[in-house]
Amino acid sequence: MRSQAASYASQVDVAFWFIFIVSTILLTGITLFMIFCLYRYSKKRNPTPATFDGSIFLETLWTVIPTILVMIMFYLGYEGFLSMRQAPADSMIIKVYARMWNWRFEYPDGRKTDKLVVPLNKPVKLLMYSEDVIHSFYIPAFRNKEDVVPGRENFLWFKAIEEGTFDVLCAEYCGDLHSYMSTTIEVLKQEEYEAWEKGIVLEIKGEALKGKEIFHGKGACMACHSVDGSKILGPTLKGLWNSKTIVIQDGKEREVVANEDYIKEAILNPSKAITKGYENIPMNAYKGILDEKDIKALVEYIKYLGDNPK
Template sequence: MNSPFRLPEASTHAVTVDHIFYLLLLLSGATVVLVFGLILLFAVRYRRGSSAKRGPMPEILSREFEIGWTVATLLTFAFLFWWASSADLGSLAAPPSALEIHVVAKQWMWKTQHPSGAREINALHVPLDQPVHLLMSSQDVIHSFFVPAFRIKKDVVPGRDTDIWFQATKSGTFPLLCAEYCGTNHSMMRGKIVVMRQDDYAGWLVQQPEGDDLAHEGAKLFVSQGCSGCHAASSNVHAPRLAGLYGRAVQLADGRTVSADDAYIRDSILQPKRDVVAGYEPVMPSFKGLLDDGEIQSLTAYIRSLSKEQPDD
């Protein structure tokens, strides 16, 4: 039942967060009642002129009380730390079957794109009871993707790809806010998350204007920006091949080994001389200032789409 004093629990993560919050609220309230109750008790019992016995407590009682109180507090803290940490760590990695949606933040709007290529501004339609994985970037300043009903909040930082996932458990329309001050019209950077039944979502998706998905856009950029001249399989230039690259371990010239994830691909585009692949010369130019965050997302999506292909070597 909805209450004006309580946000709806509209995602699987919201239930866990609320349980932790209620337990902390209960423990905090019990502590306040205990402390102020003892203050009031002692103030009355040992008031000036009362006949209450005054003197030191028996040493054995005092020692056992201190040890018991300390151990109980330590165990309570350890339990809370374990519960909250496990909940946070469990929400980091999106399920492999999650629906992947790209989000770009800019002053002062949210731009979203579905795998089919359907685009939205300040809105995001998602299916009910299906994990949704958001890959986010900012075109200008720091923003923060905040959906109170889902209990999720993630900073979106320029020059860095971030991600978050959720699984909606209630259909309806829920507010999307920016929780990081991002300029003059920060308060106007609002949107909505529309949770639909899965068959309704499929019907909505079909009705949207057709458009190339990010991988297809990235493939076009790959050619127009001259990347295919070095990285295509038919190229005569000695450059790393991208088929099957995404997600693999990459050996670098300085002896380090890194994972070819979104951050690695972004750094390779903007700072190609920082992580040079072993066996290759640092001849790739930087595309910093030539590509915006949306174009880098498209190129990354294209390289990710090649992950199922077998490498040439």
């Protein structure tokens, strides 16, 4: 079982384990009793069947006991539901935008990231919006999951009680690359979070910042390209700027330098020169979708990623 990294995670686990243990005991007991009955009251051992008029005691017993068990399950579930749906008034508000196939997070000061960063022991309320289809925001270590529905604002809150980095997944099938729709949540001590807040503003600005917003927004580049060196569908953009790259063009291999002209051409006409190893992974052409200013901003962001992956 994953760590209980949110304040109400233990409540979820109590309800889960109670239901699991009760169900296991009942399944095992009923199965063994059925096997015993098949043997004990078989036709071979009892050629003349016995007749029973019923038992008020047994009928009362198997009505009262299941009722008590179900009511306990209901209580545990309802108590947990109330905890999850009543966000504290002083919760920090972060907006979550879901689209195929990535998550974006917008903080109160307008900053946007593709990774969720929150302070330790502080309630956080996520206001969630979908830009296309139904998604489901899921943090296994926090024991929470909430659907993100187009045209409707939904919310989820939590208070992280354990430092660390935890997975964030999409738990609702949302298309071909559903399994790639993941990111992380990083929980920092208050002083570390405040330093992160100040530092991220200084790290990237100007055209590079605009390029990052396009990368995570209308360009939807992060669905296929990582910025930290990890492999998704397409090649990572970390360290791409001015690097030497082998491409397949007109059926032949050639070495190119990933400069501004190459990146622009790769965005507008990606099938012209395909990075070696990715020949079977088609990329959409962005001609008519991104204008010259958008492409210029993306180039600046890729330049920035050469030394500062974020």
